Amino acid sequence: MKVKFWGTRGSLPVAATAADIRSKIVAALTAANGRQFGSPEEIESFAEQLPFAVAGGYGGHSSCVELIAGGAEHFICDLGSGARPLGQNKIATHGPQRPQTYHVFLSHLHWDHLMGLPFFVPIYLPGNRIVIHGCHAEMEAAVRLQMSEPCFPVAFSQIAASVEFDRLEPGGTYEIAGVRVTPKLQLHHGDSYGYRFEKDGRSFVYSTDSEHKLNNPETAAGFIDFFRAADLVVFDAMYSLADAVSVKADWGHSSNIIGIELCQEAGARRLALFHHEPVHDDAQLDRLLEESRRFEEITRDGRAPLEIISAYDGLTIPL
Amino acid sequence: MQLTSRPHPGATVLVAAERIDQASAGEFLAALQAELKQHDPAAAPVVIDFAGVDYISSVGLRALMVIAREIKAGKGKIGIAALQPLVREVFGIARFDLVIPCFDSVEDAIAKLST
Numbered sequence A: 001m002k003v004k005f006w007g008t009r010g011s012l013p014v015a016a017t018a019a020d021i022r023s024k025i026v027a028a029l030t031a032a033n034g035r036q037f038g039s040p041e042e043i044e045s046f047a048e049q050l051p052f053a054v055a056g057g058y059g060g061h062s063s064c065v066e067l068i069a070g071g072a073e074h075f076i077c078d079l080g081s082g083a084r085p086l087g088q089n090k091i092a093t094h095g096p097q098r099p100q101t102y103h104v105f106l107s108h109l110h111w112d113h114l115m116g117l118p119f120f121v122p123i124y125l126p127g128n129r130i131v132i133h134g135c136h137a138e139m140e141a142a143v144r145l146q147m148s149e150p151c152f153p154v155a156f157s158q159i160a161a162s163v164e165f166d167r168l169e170p171g172g173t174y175e176i177a178g179v180r181v182t183p184k185l186q187l188h189h190g191d192s193y194g195y196r197f198e199k200d201g202r203s204f205v206y207s208t209d210s211e212h213k214l215n216n217p218e219t220a221a222g223f224i225d226f227f228r229a230a231d232l233v234v235f236d237a238m239y240s241l242a243d244a245v246s247v248k249a250d251w252g253h254s255s256n257i258i259g260i261e262l263c264q265e266a267g268a269r270r271l272a273l274f275h276h277e278p279v280h281d282d283a284q285l286d287r288l289l290e291e292s293r294r295f296e297e298i299t300r301d302g303r304a305p306l307e308i309i310s311a312y313d314g315l316t317i318p319l
Numbered sequence B: 001m002q003l004t005s006r007p008h009p010g011a012t013v014l015v016a017a018e019r020i021d022q023a024s025a026g027e028f029l030a031a032l033q034a035e036l037k038q039h040d041p042a043a044a045p046v047v048i049d050f051a052g053v054d055y056i057s058s059v060g061l062r063a064l065m066v067i068a069r070e071i072k073a074g075k076g077k078i079g080i081a082a083l084q085p086l087v088r089e090v091f092g093i094a095r096f097d098l099v100i101p102c103f104d105s106v107e108d109a110i111a112k113l114s115t
């Protein structure tokens, strides 16, 4: 299995500004320090050594993560604005004529997790089948509302693909196109749900828009079980721990530190920081990753190391 | 986890020790709250001597936040002093040092919080 990130930003999509690009160019030229390059390859290998925030960037699409499970059917977690490039990629790969089945798993119905659906081109192609799985009773109503006047000019009824809604029960386990899927209730305004996916001895947990209150060991134990030995946990690390337990308490999000502690307890292999704060620029996200790795190192306490990455738009992780 | 108080004329000095983690954070919070019932935080700053603390988890940090808010609500001041280097680093990564001031020593904390 592989996981590909199409949208990693929290709450609201963002885009790099002219000032952001300029500061990357200035940083790169400063690092080059007048050096001459003999070939494009030399320039490439120089760029390779620059910090990710200088030579790359985290991107700005809102939540959309693909699970590539190896079968013919597609798995997608959330339909944030990252669903637009994902849809285009699918059309480019499979062509508009070959019908595909897409399984979508919705964490919840907030707009940053749903806004990509009207721009997910496969819905406009007859023959495609879209199955929207989720635990909210209002799932179908929310999707229909988003694609209706005055929110959007194209009505839900104009979708050419067949769309089905599949209501799941948190705590239940489902076999969906060869993948075992377990949803879990999470603390968030209007509730959210995490999903654990398992196939061929590999496991992937998608857990975003999830607040951890730290005042109930049983709740923590439930998440430790949910993350148990996962090959990858995608975790809502939007805020600092201090913010998450004070000024931004009850805002429905979590922090890098809580993600690391839960993954350490669970014996997870890899943690991806996700749902990035829109206010953070690439340099701040680089710094948060570096600090997260340092925190893991100093709290490892004899355990196997936990690999920590910070998700960015376009990143693919083999499990 | 251990919490004791050390007499001081200009401050309420509490001395914490060992690990403050999931298993002990509840006890840590209860012990802090019990101490603060006996000392009016508005009358003198509260300084927690952390020299003996070698580990604090998120649950322990949350307990400190609860106490800090109670002290601030009571018009008092709180500081953490003499943190071990790794514990100090955790405070920075968690951004707790932006909310609860950290000092090199108990005397330094008292001097700065008393002004």
Ligand SMILES: [Zn+2]
Residues within 6 Å of the ligand: A010, A011, A063, A110, A112, A113, A209, A275
């Ligand atoms: Zn969100």
Ligand SMILES: [Zn+2]
Residues within 6 Å of the ligand: A108, A110, A188, A209, A252
């Ligand atoms: Zn949300």
